[in-house]
Amino acid sequence: MLYSELFASALKKLDRNEMATAVEVLIESSFAINRSQFWMGRNQTIRDANGLRRFRRAFARLLAGEPLAYILGKKEFYGETFAVSPAVLIPRPETELLVEKALELLGQRPARILDIGSGSGCIAITLARLTRSHVVALEKSRPALRVLKRNIERFGVQSRVRPLAGDLYPGRAAAFRMIVANPPYLSRQDWLEAPREIRLHEPKTALVSGRAGTEILARIIAGAPRFLEPGSHLLLEIGQGQRRALCGFLKAAGLRELECVRDYAGIERVVVAQME
Template sequence: MLYSQLFASALRSFPGGELPTAVEALIENSFALSRTRFWIVRDQPVRDAAGLRRFRLRLRRLLAGEPLAYILKEKEFYGETFCVSPAVLVPRPETELLVEKALGLLGREEARVLDIGSGSGAIAVVLALRSRAAVTALERSRPARAVLRRNVARFGLQERVRVLAGDLFPRGNGPFRMIVANPPYLSRRDWRQAPPTLRRYEPREALLAGPRGTEVLARIIAGAPARLAPRGWLLLEIGHGQHRAVQGFLKRAGLKEIDCVKDYAGIERVVVAQKD
């Protein structure tokens, strides 16, 4: 069998859809081929039996609906490759909008930043890499913190990113120039209606906030003013249809909304607020 035939037959096994990029990534990863090398060997026979076994096993997992990132144990975010495991949410492209906004506000400032619910550390690591900020990465889940620490070490950021355990806010830390969070924001109903593969593979505590979905956002907003420096910023990723509720929480907390970024689907996704 040629690599190109392996590729084509794998694609045929996806009913109703094609996942050429995922299958290509699986082949490259299973046979330890670079993208260029894969294109070079496309019309050569597959001789690597161990690679073929690895590929077939992984393909079965992909067919069962497991996210490619968990199979490959890595995911690209903001141009960097992060370790992931089922203990952490797979970083999403929408979250890059939050990072972009945060980097624009931070500029070259040596600011202190708090990332609440850091998960894999995607936000915290990119902020540390692309700005002069010192980041506190707070995460409640112990297995997620292990992945977070691995990523901090992978980028050699132990001096710039401090990993902490806690429930939303660190004790006795701050004030912060900026607080960022992509918290759980699904309601019970959203969770029930979410694709079965998401419910089956991604950590529930990373996604489900409570009956309404805005519970964690409300707690973060209420607690932020006491941890923010004067004129400090709060950047939050929010769910579909939550903007109005979030505006109410911000008003109650005395924070001023200064921007709201829409995602690629035109949904209000990142809210930026500032303390007076």
């Protein structure tokens, strides 16, 4: 069988041409070849039996609706590749907006940062790498913490990113110049309406907050004054239509909203607030 025949027969089974890139990536990773090797050699006969077995196993998972990132065990975020497993949320492009805003506010000055609900560590590690800041990466889920630690080692940032098990905030008093969080913010109803691929494969505890969706955001905001000095920043990723509720929580906690960044779909996505 030629590589091009394998590609075409896989696409036929998927019956969705938009999955062409996913199939191509699976072929490349299964046979350990790069993009140009695939395209240059697509009319060559496949001789790598192990590669073919790997492809068939991976393709069966894709056919069953598993996200490509979990099959490959990795996902790009802010130009770098992070290890992922079904224990963590797959990093999203919207979250890069939060990182961008944080970098803008931090400038060149290293700071002490708290990342709440660190998951794969994509936010914490990116900020630590690009600003030489010290980040406490707090996570409640033990399986997620294992992926987080793997990424900390992979990027060699053990001295600047400290993984910490906990429920939203560290047990001990500490002061941070910035708190960032992409917490669970879906309501139970949002979850029921979420795409099947998400519901079946991504961790519900990473996505669902409660009945309203804003419960965890409210707890983060209420707890923030104990950990932020005046003038310090709180950056939160939020769900569609949650900004108004958030403004109320911020005011009650003595924080001032500075800005709300819209995502690529025009949805209010990242709230930037400052401790009065």
